Amino acid sequence: MAVAPRIDPKTLFSAQEWASLSNRSNWKGLALIAHAWGVILAAAAMVVIWPLTLPLAIMIIGGRQLGLAVLMHDAAHGALHRNLKVNDWAGENLTTGGLHRYRPYHLTHHKFVQQTEDPDLVLSAPFPITPTSLRRKIVRDLTGQTWFKQRFGLVRSQLAARKADEPLLPILQAEIVRKRRMLIGAGVTVALTAPFGLWWAWFVLWLLPQATWMQMITRLRNIAEHACVARDERDPFRCARTTYAGLVERALIAPYWVNYHCEHHIFMHLPCYNLPRAHRLLLAKGLGPQMEIRGGYLEVLRLAASKGVSGGLAPA
DSSP states (O other), X not given: OOOOOOOOGGGTSOHHHHHHHHOOOSXXXXXXXXXXXXXXXXXXXXXXXXXXXXXXXXXXXXXXXHHHHHHHHHHHTTOSOSSHHHHHHHHHHSSSOOHHHHHHHHHHHHHTTTSTTOTTHHHHTTOSOOHHHHHHHHHHHHTTHHHHHHHHHHHHHHHHHOOTTSOSHHHHHHHHHHTHHHHHXXXXXXXXXXXXXXXXXXXXXXXXXXXXXXXXXXXXXXXXXXXXXXXXXOOGGGSSOEEOOOHHHHHHTSXXXXXXXXXXXXXXXXXXXXXXHHHHHHHHTTOGGGSOEESOHHHHHHHHTOTTOTTOOOOO
């Protein structure tokens, strides 16, 4: 199997630079988790006070839900906290969860990025696609179809394949076990908010952003990271893409420096908060032209949807 190429950071950075970049804080990762939950609660409170702000709140909350997934991803690399036990506990219980299932899958992606054995290759291989195809995907995301398929596709197929004499209860029990985190979260939230007349809060201020906006920006993130990157790429600087993000994009689309994906793949154990500094150092050393970098998410979307479009953007 073709393992993706690697770079020894000592060939790029001084010992002092690398020590600073690779340093993992005992509080920054936990502070980012607190920030994500704080923003979610603040956006929810905004809707309770001013209901007309719901569309904005959906985008803000969906962005921080993705942010929690980004921080769980950091935990998968052991970058959330110096103490691995604290790292894993926080990554499993204070973010989106699923850390222990996600870690081996994701590290396999890093080991074989853009190679045949990369489990995420299915996400980038279809690109470029036509603008019409991209619009259809975004519509499915924003209308909850993608979320429903991902969350309930398995049980739906099991029910469809169930024979007349096959018991229904085991299938439903297994699905409840798989969805226990969501069900517990919903139950606790409804129990806490119902006495204040806010029984709807979980459905409108958590489930709705998760099923719509978060699905779309997760797709945008996947596209930006690897779409239209060459298969079997042997240059570590071009296996993944960094996409520049402005203030609004960082708030609503690309939380917690997830847009610095080229740097993340080159140095996969760096904490997310050190990726911008790694980027600046690489540029200062004259390595920018060698890296896969795009100027913004709209530019990446035009590239990803350039099939059949005359004068489409070419891969960098």
